[in-house]
Each structure stands twice: as C-alpha cells, then as structure tokens.
Amino acid sequence: MPSLTFVSPQGVRREITVSGNSSAMNAARLNGIGGIEAECGGALSCGTCHVYVDEADIEKLPPPSDEEGDMLDLVAAPRKATSRLCCQIELSDEIDSLILHIPETQF
Ligand code: FES
Incomplete structure (x- = not known):
C-alpha cells in the first residue's frame, strides 16, 4: 500500500498509509491532515488542495492535465514546477510512497 508523507509549512511530517484507488486529497481528508482545504471536494474547481510534490517524487506522477494546469494558475500560494x-x-499500488509539501496558504 502506498504511503503518503505530508509536510506542513512548519516542517512537521506526518506519514499515512493508504489503500490504492484513492486520491491523495481524499486520503488527507480521511486522516485529518490540516492545510488541505479541498473546498470543491475534488471537482477540480477550487484549487484549495494545492501541494508541492517533493522533487524526488515528481517523476512518479503523470503530468497534470490541461484542466489541472489551468487551475494551478489560480492557486493562492506561489505555483512551482512541482505544484499539483x-x-x-x-x-x-505502483506508487510506493510520495512526499507532499503543504503550502503556506490555500486562500
Ligand atoms: S479539491 Fe478542489 S481542485 Fe482539488
């Protein structure tokens, strides 16, 4: 099962284990990870689930869709090359682990 490590803006790390077939956003919400607001519930219309994927992990993911890229232009914290x-x-199950850094703000 994949493990996700969320790193708060203050550097506090929290690791959770997730069964496959879930989004990282759902896993964060189910586990009470702070700083992932996800106001639209995953409908790709709010941009408040912004994270910075750790540079060591970015190649594990397919590139963002055009729609995700457009929404990333609207996120509150600075957009970086690793923003998702x-x-x-x-x-x-092909993703063994990911480290996701939570930005300073989602609004
Ligand atoms: S939860 Fe709204 S865009 Fe991801």
Whole structure:
C-alpha cells in the first residue's frame, strides 16, 4: 500500500498509509491532515488542495492535465514546477510512497 508523507509549512511530517484507488486529497481528508482545504471536494474547481510534490517524487506522477494546469494558475500560494492539485493525484499500488509539501496558504 502506498504511503503518503505530508509536510506542513512548519516542517512537521506526518506519514499515512493508504489503500490504492484513492486520491491523495481524499486520503488527507480521511486522516485529518490540516492545510488541505479541498473546498470543491475534488471537482477540480477550487484549487484549495494545492501541494508541492517533493522533487524526488515528481517523476512518479503523470503530468497534470490541461484542466489541472489551468487551475494551478489560480492557486493562492506561489505555483512551482512541482505544484499539483492533490485531488488529481490518484494513488495506486505502483506508487510506493510520495512526499507532499503543504503550502503556506490555500486562500
Ligand atoms: S479539491 Fe478542489 S481542485 Fe482539488
């Protein structure tokens, strides 16, 4: 099962284990990870589930869709090359682990 490590803006790390067939956003919500607001519930219309994928892990993920890319232009915290919307990160057994850094703000 994949493990996700969320790193808060203050550097606090929290690791959770997730069964496949879930988005990283859902896993964060189910486990009470702070700083992932996900106001639209994964409908790709809010941009408040922004994360920075750790540089060591970015190649594990397929590139963002055009729709995700457009929404990333609207996120509150600075967009970086590793920015993703975690509602669009689908976990699978092929992904052993991911480190996701939570931005300072989602609004
Ligand atoms: S939860 Fe709204 S865009 Fe991801």
